Amino acid sequence: METMSPLERILRGIALTLVVIFFMFPIVWIFLMSFQTNETILRIPPSVIFTPTLDNYAALITGKLTTAAGTLDIAFMRNLGNSVFLSVASVALALVLGVPAAYAFARHKFRGSEDIAFTLLSFRFAPPLLVLLPLTQYFQWLGLSNTYFGLIWVYQLICLPLILWIVRGYFEDISADVEYAYRIAGHSWFSTFRKIALPLAGPGIAAAGLLAFIFAWNNFVFALVLASADKQPVTVGALAFVTASGIQYGQIAAAIVLSITPTLALALYAQRYLVEGLSLGAVKG
Amino acid sequence: MTTLQLKNIVKRYKSQTVLDDLSLEVADGERLVLFGPSGSGKTVLLRLIAGVIDPDEGRVLIGGEDMTAVDAEHRGVGMAFQNFALFPHMSASDNIASALTSRKSSKEAIAGGVQKVAKLLKIDHVLSHHPKALSNGQKQRTALARALVGSPPLLLLDDPLRNVDAKLRFEMRLELPRLLAAQGATVIYVTQDYKEAMALGDRIAVMAEGRIRQIGTPAEIYNSPADIEIARLFGDPTINLLDVVPQRGPDGAFVELSGVRVRLPGFGAEIVGKECVLGLRPETIAFTEASTLGAVPVTVEAETPLNEKTVTLALTARGREILVSRPAGTPGPTAGPAHIAVNGRAAFLFDRASGQRIRPSEVTSKRNGEAA
Amino acid sequence: MASVTQPGARTGGFRISKRVLPYVLSLPALLVCIGILIPFFTAVIYSFQRYRLSQPWARQFNWGENYLNFFTDPGFWNTLRISLVYAGVTVGLELLLGLGIALLLQRRTTVNNFISIMLLLPLMTAPALAALMWKLMTNPGFGILSYFASLVGLENFRWASSPDTALLTVVLVDIWVYTPFIMILLLAGLRSLPTQPFEAAALDGVPRTFVFFRITLPMLTPYILTATLFRLLDSIQQFDIIYAMTQGGPGDTLTVFQVEAYLNFFQSTNVGRSAALLIILWAITYILSNVFIKNWLRLRERARGEA
Numbered sequence: 001m002e003t004m005s006p007l008e009r010i011l012r013g014i015a016l017t018l019v020v021i022f023f024m025f026p027i028v029w030i031f032l033m034s035f036q037t038n039e040t041i042l043r044i045p046p047s048v049i050f051t052p053t054l055d056n057y058a059a060l061i062t063g064k065l066t067t068a069a070g071t072l073d074i075a076f077m078r079n080l081g082n083s084v085f086l087s088v089a090s091v092a093l094a095l096v097l098g099v100p101a102a103y104a105f106a107r108h109k110f111r112g113s114e115d116i117a118f119t120l121l122s123f124r125f126a127p128p129l130l131v132l133l134p135l136t137q138y139f140q141w142l143g144l145s146n147t148y149f150g151l152i153w154v155y156q157l158i159c160l161p162l163i164l165w166i167v168r169g170y171f172e173d174i175s176a177d178v179e180y181a182y183r184i185a186g187h188s189w190f191s192t193f194r195k196i197a198l199p200l201a202g203p204g205i206a207a208a209g210l211l212a213f214i215f216a217w218n219n220f221v222f223a224l225v226l227a228s229a230d231k232q233p234v235t236v237g238a239l240a241f242v243t244a245s246g247i248q249y250g251q252i253a254a255a256i257v258l259s260i261t262p263t264l265a266l267a268l269y270a271q272r273y274l275v276e277g278l279s280l281g282a283v284k285g
Numbered sequence: 286m287t288t289l290q291l292k293n294i295v296k297r298y299k300s301q302t303v304l305d306d307l308s309l310e311v312a313d314g315e316r317l318v319l320f321g322p323s324g325s326g327k328t329v330l331l332r333l334i335a336g337v338i339d340p341d342e343g344r345v346l347i348g349g350e351d352m353t354a355v356d357a358e359h360r361g362v363g364m365a366f367q368n369f370a371l372f373p374h375m376s377a378s379d380n381i382a383s384a385l386t387s388r389k390s391s392k393e394a395i396a397g398g399v400q401k402v403a404k405l406l407k408i409d410h411v412l413s414h415h416p417k418a419l420s421n422g423q424k425q426r427t428a429l430a431r432a433l434v435g436s437p438p439l440l441l442l443d444d445p446l447r448n449v450d451a452k453l454r455f456e457m458r459l460e461l462p463r464l465l466a467a468q469g470a471t472v473i474y475v476t477q478d479y480k481e482a483m484a485l486g487d488r489i490a491v492m493a494e495g496r497i498r499q500i501g502t503p504a505e506i507y508n509s510p511a512d513i514e515i516a517r518l519f520g521d522p523t524i525n526l527l528d529v530v531p532q533r534g535p536d537g538a539f540v541e542l543s544g545v546r547v548r549l550p551g552f553g554a555e556i557v558g559k560e561c562v563l564g565l566r567p568e569t570i571a572f573t574e575a576s577t578l579g580a581v582p583v584t585v586e587a588e589t590p591l592n593e594k595t596v597t598l599a600l601t602a603r604g605r606e607i608l609v610s611r612p613a614g615t616p617g618p619t620a621g622p623a624h625i626a627v628n629g630r631a632a633f634l635f636d637r638a639s640g641q642r643i644r645p646s647e648v649t650s651k652r653n654g655e656a657a
Numbered sequence: 658m659a660s661v662t663q664p665g666a667r668t669g670g671f672r673i674s675k676r677v678l679p680y681v682l683s684l685p686a687l688l689v690c691i692g693i694l695i696p697f698f699t700a701v702i703y704s705f706q707r708y709r710l711s712q713p714w715a716r717q718f719n720w721g722e723n724y725l726n727f728f729t730d731p732g733f734w735n736t737l738r739i740s741l742v743y744a745g746v747t748v749g750l751e752l753l754l755g756l757g758i759a760l761l762l763q764r765r766t767t768v769n770n771f772i773s774i775m776l777l778l779p780l781m782t783a784p785a786l787a788a789l790m791w792k793l794m795t796n797p798g799f800g801i802l803s804y805f806a807s808l809v810g811l812e813n814f815r816w817a818s819s820p821d822t823a824l825l826t827v828v829l830v831d832i833w834v835y836t837p838f839i840m841i842l843l844l845a846g847l848r849s850l851p852t853q854p855f856e857a858a859a860l861d862g863v864p865r866t867f868v869f870f871r872i873t874l875p876m877l878t879p880y881i882l883t884a885t886l887f888r889l890l891d892s893i894q895q896f897d898i899i900y901a902m903t904q905g906g907p908g909d910t911l912t913v914f915q916v917e918a919y920l921n922f923f924q925s926t927n928v929g930r931s932a933a934l935l936i937i938l939w940a941i942t943y944i945l946s947n948v949f950i951k952n953w954l955r956l957r958e959r960a961r962g963e964a
Contacts (some may be wrong), residue, residue, distance in 0.1 A: 012761060015757075015761055016761055016762075016772065019758055019761070019772070019776075020772060020775065022833070023775070023776050023778070023779050023833065023836075023837065024775060024778075026779075026787075026790050026791065026794060026833065027778060027779070027782075027790075029794060029801055030790045030793065030794075033793065041799055042798065042799045043799075044799070044804065045804060046799070046801050046804055096685075097685045097686040097689055098686055100682040100683070100685070100686075101682055101683035101685070101686035101687075103682060104678070104679035104680075104682035104683045105679075105683065107679075108678065108679035110676070110679040110680065113679065113683075116683065116687065118950065119690070120686070120690055121950065122943075122946060123690065123693065125890050125942055125945075125946040125949070126697070126939055126942060126943075127894050127914070127915055127918075127935050127938045127939055127942060128894075128896075128915075129896070129915050129918050129919060129922075129935055130696075130697060130700050130932075130935040130936070130938070130939050131693055131696045131697055131700070132696075133696075133700065133703075133918070133922050133928070133931060133932065133935070134696035134697075134699035134700045134703065134932075135693075135696045137699075138695070138696060138699070153689065153692065154693070156689050156690075156693070157693060160686060160689065160690065164686065169957070169961065172961065173961070175368065175370060177366045177368060177370035178370045178371070178372060178373075180332065180335070180337040180357070180364075180366075180370065181364065181366060181370040181371075181372070181431070182372065182383060183336075183337055183356070183357040183358050184335050184336070184337065184357050184358070184360075184362060184363070184364045185358075185383045185384040185387060185431065185435075186358045186359075186361075186384060186387030186388065186435070187358055187383070187387050188356075188358055189356075189678065191387075196372060199374050200373065200374060214781055217783065218781075218782070218783035218784065218785075218786075219783075220783060220784065220785035220896070220897040220900075220901070221896050221897060221900075221915075224900075225919075234783075234786070235783045235785045235786060235897075236785075238785070238786060238789055239785065239789065239901055242789060242792075249793060249796075249799070252789070252793060253793060256786055256789055256790055256793075259783065259786050260781075260782045260783065260786055263781045263782070263783070264778050264781055264782065266781075267777050267778065267780075267781035268774065268777070268778075271774050271777055274777060274841070275841050275842070275845045276960075278780075278838065278841070278842070279842055279845075279883065279887075279953075279956075280953065280957070281957050281960060281961070282883055282953045282956040282957040282960055283842050283845045283846060283849075283880065283883075283956065283960055339675065356675075
């Protein structure tokens with residue numbers, strides 16, 4: 001490796017510091033804000049010195065927002081619950097549907113398999129509203145409007161292509177001979193799938209599931225179009241909350257912190273697989 | 286033990302024909318070696334017999350029963366893979382046991398079977414290890430144990446010694462025949478190593494471009510190759526191949542080496558003036574005195590020891606290279622001018638255009654026919 | 658092909674033919690997706706209709722009228738312009754920044770690896786929530802960024818609420834969220850490059866700008882292309898950040914395709930125009946995605962080869 005001059009070292013250090021500040025500051029700042037009362041938030045000039053309070057979180061968790069005008073019910077915990085339920089159920093369904101399909105695409109080059117795989121992939125890149133707007137009407141006819149079932153189905157638009165393409169890559173990485181060996185040893189295709197393919201692709205399937213969870217959690221537009229308040233996840237709920245709570249900035253910040261924590265924690269946990277997952281296997285991390 | 290019959294097997298991948306109307310019969314208890322360069326279709330053929338690949342045309346009969354449409358798990362064959370294909374998430378013992386668990390035999394029976402075969406292959410001390418913790422040789426023995434443990438009547442071995450080091454390969458080459466004989470199975474053995482083929486096969490089928498070029502006992506293949514390619518593939522050092530145009534002599538056809546006539550007994554007028562390739566096995570050539578009748582003068586260029594042989598590179602007067610091999614330790618010239626004796630009876634003659642062997646007997650019989 | 662079928666115990670019982678099996682395995686996934694394809698075709702039909710939710714009785718086919726109207730519709734040209742500007746500016750800036758950061762982090766040191774992991778966090782924040790975070794920080798009353806702006810002499814800097822700076826603000830949020838995407842792809846690309854050319858160049862004392870433009874950049878091009886196309890596809894469809902931040906405002910400052918289509922559908926209830934807008938956006942993304950997929954496949958093939 002080339003050696004760096006002291007000047008270069010310093011310049012690189014400064015550049016990296018600026019990068020870290022730019023990308024980390026909003027998260028840190030909102031985090032700090034969530035432990036402040038409105039008075040300390042509204043101070044000019046702003047200061048990082050304050051007495052932390054858990055009132056904001058308490059208000060969110062109890063669902064009682066006390067303002068000057070009186071007490072206001074907030075459904076934020078419900079949104080959080082919706083987010084958890086919608087994301088978990090969507091990923092579970094996508095795994096059940098997507099993993100066998102990914103296996104079929106990886107192992108059997110059947111007629112039309114590539115076309116089908118690409119059609120599924122193209123969902124990832126089509127404008128979601130194109131499908132969502134007509135879907136609002138179909139859902140009304142089918143009685144699926146504002147149901148978890150309908151939402152979970154539509155969430156497959158995000159989860160399914162992701163799982164299909166990532167898991168397919170992991171299945172392709174398993175040597176076909178290993179599966180052949182198990183078949184020849186006297187086992188059916190199904191027990192080969194269960195005992196050989198699934199365990200060997202396990203880490204990849206888990207990573208794809210985590211990534212799909214993050215994307216489902218972060219989705220905004222599907223629920224905005226298709227769900228009413230009682231079914232909305234945090235992304236939509238937080239926006240409504242901002243409008244409803246007006247100037248309760250501390251609580252807004254706390255709501256944001258609660259909303260982004262799960263995905264950030266998962267991302268840190270699965271960071272090893274993120275690069276490969278985000279590029280659908282085009283780049284090895 | 287069982288028989289295997291392949292009838293007119295065709296396998297294509299996209300536009301490429303990998304197996305081209307291939308038929309083959311293997312007798313009960315026979316050890317057949319499939320020998321050929323990579324890409325000749327050996328591995329595909331083996332997989333097709335195992336049932337993990339389907340042929341586009343043709344039939345596979347095992348023990349006389351049509352197995353073409355039968356899934357791999359019901360064919361009752363055992364197979365060892367070149368890359369071992371061990372299950373990385375299972376211990377060696379579970380790997381081996383996998384060939385028994387499908388038959389729903391009792392736990393004790395399975396454990397007993399695994400123990401027995403592991404002892405036979407000397408891997409009983411590493412049975413609890415996962416493949417990652419096994420040495421290459423142990424992996425290979427585990428793969429072999431997995432193929433053997435169910436005592437399948439038909440055993441398919443796909444170049445099992447390919448990925449182990451030279452020392453192990455040598456040991457296994459000695460050990461395998463005994464092991465396979467003890468199994469009593471019919472064996473199809475794929476290899477790219479001609480020595481392995483000669484050592485292990487009752488018969489050898491030489492494959493190239495999806496067809497069987499020649500099938501016969503090791504001695505037949507070596508002593509009577511069907512074409513140049515087969516002659517070249519078998520033998521170390523490689524056979525000497527010299528472009529020649531036979532001429533007519535008083536007592537049959539001859540070719541000239543360093544201006545000296547080498548008679549080709551059994552060949553007649555048919556080959557005179559024809560573009561041919563003369564094949565001389567290095568061990569059929571010997572150094573001799575200048576005074577010997579028909580001694581060909583050469584210049585000795587270099588000498589190399591090769592295992593139990595000494596190989597000498599000599600040049601003819603026209604600068605053509607000839608390899609001469611003799612048992613190590615026997616005397617011979619190391620440099621400078623020398624003479625060799627070429628045994629025309631042991632020489633092969635090939636058609637230069639087609640590469641096909643021209644057999645003396647055919648020519649002889651033809652000539653006899655003319656005379657009659 | 659199994660030309661001869663063998664009946665009997667071994668082939669009997671529960672057994673799915675080898676040829677049918679893959680279809681059986683992928684069928685459930687396909688069915689779910691077909692359910693989603695139907696609305697797509699419905700949208701195509703809507704786009705050829707005069708269809709307003711407020712006047713359902715007047716619904717009829719008007720064929721290409723929705724599209725023809727676009728030619729004389731300043732609102733459409735505004736949408737097209739702002740969408741292209743948004744996509745171009747965000748992706749261009751993110752590419753420059755992402756490449757710069759990737760180069761800074763190229764060496765595998767503990768600090769660099771730690772920073773690159775930390776930079777994943779903005780990317781994993783829901784864009785709609787990220788917009789809210791920035792909304793809090795740019796609040797004219799107490800926003801920390803408004804305070805910083807006033808420190809450098811920009812009193813009453815109104816960020817997203819002013820037509821002059823609304824684009825700048827949402828672009829800033831987009832950069833905050835998505836630069837890490839380009840950065841991690843390029844970083845993975847950089848780290849996967851063979852080292853020999855660089856060692857040879859260092860030994861020969863080749864100037865570093867030369868090395869960068871003649872060795873690094875060409876070798877990194879497939880990664881840059883993939884990352885850029887990926888982002889362009891997303892950015893031209895941006896909805897979350899803009900809608901959460903300004904709902905397309907102030908006025909029609911930020912009415913990019915999807916925001917405009919959403920507002921058309923739900924506010925002006927003009928379904929026909931909304932659908933036509935989305936079909937045009939779809940056509941753009943379709944072309945882009947074809948270029949992208951070709952590129953991505955090649956890179957994927959290579960990544961699998963190395964694995």
